[in-house]
Amino acid sequence: MPPSLPTWFDLDPVAPFTLGGREIPGRIWTASGCFAYGLSGHDMAAPGFASPYAGIGAVVTKTVTPAPRSGNPMPRLAETEVGAINSIGLENVGYDVFCRETLPELEARGVPVIASLAATRPEEFGTMTARLQEVAGDFAHWHGIEINLSCPNVAEGGHDFGSDPGTVAECVAAAREALPGRPLLAKLTPNVADIAALARAAGDAGADAVSAINTVIGLDVDLATGRPVLPRRFGGYSGPAVLPIALAKVDQIVQQARVPVVGVGGIASAADALKFFALGCVSVQVGTAQMRDPFAAARIARDLVRAQS
Numbered sequence: 001m002p003p004s005l006p007t008w009f010d011l012d013p014v015a016p017f018t019l020g021g022r023e024i025p026g027r028i029w030t031a032s033g034c035f036a037y038g039l040s041g042h043d044m045a046a047p048g049f050a051s052p053y054a055g056i057g058a059v060v061t062k063t064v065t066p067a068p069r070s071g072n073p074m075p076r077l078a079e080t081e082v083g084a085i086n087s088i089g090l091e092n093v094g095y096d097v098f099c100r101e102t103l104p105e106l107e108a109r110g111v112p113v114i115a116s117l118a119a120t121r122p123e124e125f126g127t128m129t130a131r132l133q134e135v136a137g138d139f140a141h142w143h144g145i146e147i148n149l150s151c152p153n154v155a156e157g158g159h160d161f162g163s164d165p166g167t168v169a170e171c172v173a174a175a176r177e178a179l180p181g182r183p184l185l186a187k188l189t190p191n192v193a194d195i196a197a198l199a200r201a202a203g204d205a206g207a208d209a210v211s212a213i214n215t216v217i218g219l220d221v222d223l224a225t226g227r228p229v230l231p232r233r234f235g236g237y238s239g240p241a242v243l244p245i246a247l248a249k250v251d252q253i254v255q256q257a258r259v260p261v262v263g264v265g266g267i268a269s270a271a272d273a274l275k276f277f278a279l280g281c282v283s284v285q286v287g288t289a290q291m292r293d294p295f296a297a298a299r300i301a302r303d304l305v306r307a308q309s
């Protein structure tokens with residue numbers, strides 16, 4: 001972390017800011033799938049932090065689908081020198097349990113939440129969002145929705161529709177109709193030639209922001225067996241190695257689409273986060289680094305605040 005902030009940086013990362021007509025408590029968030037549902041942090045301690053939630057603007061919860069999913073066969077996460085490859089396969093408790101148990105518990109604990117949703121048909125984003133509105137419409141700490149259009153690991157699910165601007169627009173429009181007054185984010189895949197086209201489609205259909213990027217398709221080989229390390233062969237690559245890819249994709253969106261961007265991909269330090277803000281991101285998410293250190297996002301928020309003072 002530099003001893004003082006660069007002069008161009010004039011945002012307060014831990015102050016509330018407005019997105020989609022709602023005040024979000026801060027600009028440093030945790031990324032979906034990397035801090036579970038945001039409930040386990042209350043059991044964690046680290047010197048100098050009240051909790052892993054200190055200074056965090058939102059926890060983007062693990063993506064939930066209409067029905068529970070048990071995910072792909074093990075192993076489904078492999079570390080590389082500079083990142084991780086996962087093929088979790090969207091293991092999740094399912095939408096009913098999320099609405100009935102998880103969200104109310106998050107609300108009771110005061111955790112700021114952006115709920116991540118995935119579905120296999122565009123209209124399901126509408127029905128899921130409508131149900132969320134019913135259950136949590138008066139919750140103070142549920143701030144919005146991120147629709148996951150880009151998980152590369154679910155054979156019948158998101159990855160195909162995440163790469164087609166027309167389908168992205170359909171998914172966003174379905175959710176938008178059911179979500180008044182709270183921000184709607186569309187999380188985009190980097191595994192396409194033209195991510196800006198997806199961002200434009202999402203913005204035109206009513207997304208308040210796009211989150212970029214989800215994981216990059218990757219594969220690693222176990223030299224002892226000569227086979228891919230993951231049984232599904234491919235997985236989603238994340239961590240420090242993808243930071244320049246994420247920055248490039250974010251820049252394409254900023255230059256070619258008029259929609260706010262939430263930056264995600266390889267962020268592990270305050271300096272990494274600043275690079276996304278330099279390109280114009282309104283907030284950032286911390287993913288893989290949060291799995292290694294559940295206080296990673298809180299540390300980044302703290303380091304930025306310290307550098308400001």
Ligand SMILES: Cc1cc2nc3c(=O)[nH]c(=O)nc-3n(C[C@H](O)[C@H](O)[C@H](O)COP(=O)(O)O)c2cc1C
Nearest residue numbers: 031032033063086148213214238239265266287288
């Ligand atoms: C183990 C793991 C699980 C993930 N699960 C999800 C998920 O359920 N939904 C989603 O939108 N992104 C998911 N992601 C992607 C991250 O949210 C993030 O977009 C990506 O990892 C890039 O950021 P990072 O390099 O900081 O991890 C997952 C990533 C990892 C490593």
